[in-house]
Amino acid sequence: xxxxxxxxxQKKVVVRxxxxxxxxxISLLRENGRMKNVEIARHVNLTEGGVRAxxxxxxxxxxxxxFTIVTRxxxxxxxxxxxxxxxxxxxxxxxxxxxxxxxxxxxxxxDVAAEMSADNVELLNRKVDEIRSYPGVLETMTLIKLSS
Numbered sequence: 675x676x677x678x679x680x681x682x683x684q685k686k687v688v689v690r691x692x693x694x695x696x697x698x699x700i701s702l703l704r705e706n707g708r709m710k711n712v713e714i715a716r717h718v719n720l721t722e723g724g725v726r727a728x729x730x731x732x733x734x735x736x737x738x739x740x741f742t743i744v745t746r747x748x749x750x751x752x753x754x755x756x757x758x759x760x761x762x763x764x765x766x767x768x769x770x771x772x773x774x775x776x777x778x779x780x781x782x783x784x785d786v787a788a789e790m791s792a793d794n795v796e797l798l799n800r801k802v803d804e805i806r807s808y809p810g811v812l813e814t815m816t817l818i819k820l821s822s
Contacts, residue, residue: 692737695718695728696728696732699714699725699728699729699732700732700737700738702714702717702718703738707741711725711726748793749791749792750792750795750818750819751790751791751822752798752816752817752818752819753787753789753790753817754789754815755783755784755814755815756770756787756788756811757783757784757785757812757813757814758811758812759810759812762810762811763810765808765809766785766786766805766808766810766811767779769808770786773801776788777789784815798816802814802816
């Protein structure tokens with residue numbers, strides 16, 4: 675693994691037995707990563723400080739790597755294929771990087787592909803309309819992602 679300064683760093687690996695209380699804490703956090711320590715304490719019959727100490731130890735030992743959230747992704751995603759005037763391809767790519775999650779120069783019938791998402795079809799269509807207004811854009815074709 676490479677650290678922030680570009681130096682090789684070793685990840686600490688601790689092998690230890692997880693007792694029933696640690697297992698319950700992990701299970702509760704998997705269910706709700708935002709659960710308060712006080713609430714966890716009620717479930718496992720410990721004090722809030724005891725739960726806090728156990729969670730800190732689980733993190734320090736690498737058993738819990740991170741706390742995160744999972745979002746519902748109701749966004750619509752698509753790939754927009756774009757034909758450009760030859761001398762405008764670079765400029766179009768530069769502008770696309772401001773609104774697209776990924777931009778690729780391609781071979782074949784289209785010069786550029788841009789991957790983008792929006793909260794609904796109307797908003798995605800507005801992005802495509804914006805692309806069509808760029809100088810040097812000759813044609814677009816939008817592919818809507820059905821699954822990934």
